[in-house]
Amino acid sequence: MSEQSIKVQLPDGSVREVARGTTPFDIAMSISPRLAAAVVVARVRPLAVPAPAGETAADEAAEAQTEAGMYSSAGETGERLVDLSAPLTEDVALELLKENDEAALKVVRHSAAHVMATAILELFPETKLGHGPATDAGFFYDVYRETPFSETDLAAIEAKMAEVVARDEKFVREHEPREKGLEEYRQHGDFMKVHFIERFTKPGEEISLYKNGNFTDFCRGPHVPSTGRVKAFKVTSVAGAYWLGDEKNQQLQRVYGTAFFNAKDLEQHFKRLEEIKARDHRVLGKQLDLFSIQEVAGAGLIFWHPKGGLIRKTMEDWMRDECIRRGYEMVFTPHIMRRELWKISGHEGFYSQNMYPPMELDDAEYRLKPMNCPGHILIYKNSPKSYRDLPQRYAELGNVYRYERSGTMHGLLRVRGFTQDDAHIFCTPEQIESEIAACVEFADEVLKAFGFAEFKVELSTWDPKDQKSYVGSAEHWETAVGSLKKVLDAKGIPYREIPGEAAFYGPKIDIKLVDVLGRLWQLSTVQFDFNLPQRFELEYTGEDGEKHRPVMVHRALFGSVERFFGVLIEHYAGAFPLWLAPVQVGIVPISEKHVEYAAAVKAKLEAAGLRVELDSRNEKMNAKIREFTMQKVPFVLVMGDKEAASEAVSVRTRGKGDEGSVPLTAFVERAKALVASRGTTL
Template sequence: MSEQIKIQLPDGSVREVPRGTTPYDVAMSISPRLAAAVVVARVKPLTAVAAGTTASEEESEASMYGAAATGERLVDLAAPLTEDVALELLKESDEAALKVVRHSAAHVMATAILELFPETKLGHGPATDAGFFYDVYRETPFSDEDLAAIEKRMAEVVARDEKFVREEEPRDKGLTDYQAQGEFMKVHFIEKFTAPGDEISLYRNGNFTDFCRGPHVPSTGRVKAFKVTSVAGAYWLGDEKNQQLQRIYGTAFFNTKDLDAHFKRLEEIKARDHRVLGKQLDLFSIQEVAGAGLIFWHPKGGLIRKTMEDWMRDECIRRGYEMVYTPHIMRRELWKISGHEGFYSQNMYPPMELDDAEYRLKPMNCPGHILIYKNSPKSYRDLPVRYAELGNVYRYERSGTMHGLLRVRGFTQDDAHIFCMPSQIEDEVIACIEFAQSVLKTFGFEEFKVELSTWDPNDRKSFVGSDENWELAVNSLHNVLNRKGIPFKTIPGEAAFYGPKIDIKLVDVLGRMWQLSTVQFDFNLPARFELEYKGEDGELHQPVMVHRALYGSVERFFGVLIEHYAGAFPMWLAPVQIGLVPISEKHLEYANAVKAKLEAAGLRVELDARNEKMNAKIREFTLQKVPFVLVMGDKEAASDAVSVRTRGKGDEGSVALEAFVQRAVDLVKGRSSGLEKI
């Protein structure tokens, strides 16, 4: 074996270095300044580079506990390089480097916890998009004072600047040691993510050692800006019958400036919380007496919902869909045919035994649409057939998982199913994506990310269908995204059980991503229900099927809208578009005449006729985030005008009533995403 290996740098240059050279050695050979700045390294075998393969960015528990890595991967700066690789040295500006710092911060926190509370048993401590957490078992709950003490001790661990050292040992030794220590979670992870005869990797800093794959920053001193934020309950393995764990959350950044900006952003998120605004603006409620995860739409929220649904139905019809309606409960046998009974039963409510059969609440609309398709013969001339429904569905979410409008048990899905010939599938999927883009743009979202979720051919329990059909389906969606020139990320193993899917994640005003729109290819349900159409050749053929939901659900989309706009909805969605404030009782007659004229133009108006001071009335409409407030006194009544106060701009002065009516109507018709576009 050669004692030299090749290192290819990002600029394409190649260096020959001794086998066992570390990324840190390479950085030092370039510049000591670079070596001081880099955090972690990304490597990829040169054979993979030559073949043009790319590694999945999927992150999972397995990545922390020693599952074999192939292709591109992150490694410690102290990791010896033993093969020809492409090497990238990551500095603080790289997102992947931030996650490594956060993972290391989780180890620093675990170190502090064990030093302060040695009876604690450790679970796992991954990095997240917002920070990190560590699951721990301790009979005594952690208090706010305990969290403050943990954070203080973390600072001491950082000040000690302990090196993160990777060590390896036989799997059996690791199991024996952890079993002797009563570390039942570590034993589980070793058994789950490694095989007999494997070597397992451990990371040590000072006296603390953790079973972990890594990578980590060079030392605890590189974890410079952090905060322990909260603690919450979590059942071991997500099972309510298991031990109650405590999940301690924290976050970390490269510097205090970014940390401070993070908490400022959290304050902004808190101010936009749709649950708080929903109550403040009287949009919806969740009633404990009725049950968790069930939404009551109040008049103002119901008006916004109607506006959303009317727009969606009109667009569906304009784009060639036919509106259908299907029952809320159907026989259990139907769900057995569709496969939901086997693949989705844990998310469905238990069967109801009625006098003629067992029934189940529907979690999906697709079997109902299939039955409508199957009710009459179809010819190739009829295809594609597009059925759309804003249908109520019901899914069993566990207690504690519900979150306002974003995670509920009963919701309205803007579902559609397209039955078409295989030759039509790509054009239909493209039309669905264009429709999804129109939805996002109409409601004021300018940015989105796209993911292509594919199957795992080794997981036959989670997916149905032949390799050939999956290859056809995945390739079709892949071709669609390439034809549209849409960048996307492939997510292996996350497809629906019946086919691959394209998920479109919108990006809100705070840069948060939300999973809403989805387009899914299905070759399985048409086969399960023996769907047919007569082809041009006179023979019977099986159609393929597209599932698509663009709001995702009306509830979730509405929750995202509330937070995106902080409750200050654009004019066309606002439940009250114009508030009217007569200065005194003698101006009520004119105010009512203004109200009638605005309502005749199709505008939503509220008149405050209370015997209150003008400023109090204006303040109330302002708190309700009404787009326009019109004030009327002697001057306005005499000149058929209104004094206009615009949300976010303030007093604009007197405007002729006719001119204001036209301005407001144009704004609603144009569906502007904000008043700044007036």
């Protein structure tokens, strides 16, 4: 092999020897011009580096960096995306990414962000650019401009983008000395670009710039070959965003857009958004009359209507039974407690911002509880405990109130008053791992029982650099994190460790569930606490007759009953499984003369423990069926002369339609069995 040639390995394993400086585009062309036209970007991996052993942290690091605004970076394998026009200078494994590849889509979106920036600067030259990364749903560009962009401005930007795309300007990568770039950006008052160059490059380095037409942007790339390759896009919205994510900083305008390989995918995307909207628990909550939030009462406070209340009762009954079955004891603790208590617990110091201000009662100050733990601790402390009593597992469906800033509330998912299915386990250090393991198993069962099959686990640990936000010694934190890890490892549960996300009193295992649309929701949490036992000087008498300090596990599995319910609504799109459905059976008498028989059927179904609604209004049968259907009632029973004569019902099953007449007793058995099995399909 000569100095002038390099080896390029293609995905099929074949190796080509080409001249040094050959571009991925050249190689695509040499394979087929059709391929060259379809390729978006190239992925290369130096052959000098051994192949990766599967998915690694490098992917996530690269991901995080892309999110942070800079572009695809080399992981530890050296694998990276490059422009099709980038000359290859070493032996590489080369992959040509076409329009069916996730990574290629991100590149298209990133290029779309440049196209948008081009358009914005042409229309509003005074605008200063921040960063413009691709996201999971599209892209955005953070920009600074005195006047906010209006709807009309967004439309104009989108129209201008179409022009930029039509011009089909080549994306050209250029390099220039860092100092030169800095100087130019400084002169233009581009404070954000100056910041990025200073942060992402080192003195003496060259910086990379991407140009298309008259537009230049400091950017790592890669990009699609030309603006014409951004074929399907839309500017969607604009919102405020803080410079560098810090609310003390300048507020920027974040212009959002999305882009796809083709118009069909774009259309599909908006269809999906509509689908999500139709599942929105706030919309369904209204349509199905499940809950409300009322302006006179205040933001973030939930009113559970009868039907929502019934579902809640079903959820809670299930939870209580399961807790008791697993050796928990149900307790109840007050909603307001004296301020002193919150001082002892550390909430005054570490959680005050989330608590409502104290209220004066007689000569004392009281505060509304944001957590249930201190209450449970007082119960523990109320009588001496022996090692024989441990573990003590106290469970409560406790109502807590937390102050949330006004712009943060969101239906049932982010509220100011909510109910935690909270429990605190007091145990010996030897018991801690089995208790945590049992909690993780319990959480798994809860999610499965409610129809969630998939979830992701995160281990939130402290940030040793930010010790003022946490209580306890480094040693404590290490042992606590160690035991959580040990449990997860022993169970073979994959998890992601996230430093800086722990509660102030200890590390935690968070379980995020994935709903039918693939969205992630934070619900269950299992937390280790070595702090509160110490603060409250909890003790138990050991086998040795000496006093020992118990350790404590906090755990909430629904997390918040409100949030869990919200997620449940969206997961099922309001079509709850039979055991949860507030109305399980709707009865439709065909005409008024069948109401008597219908009432008798209703009585029998209710006697069998089913929740039934009889529509005896003077309405047409079809109208009644329609209403039950729209209310997503699992079973609608239609009955006329035929049914009345033979003690039968005509069954209409949600999602299936008319299933014909069956004997009433047969239907009762079917429904009862389905409720008992908590089946999710009818």
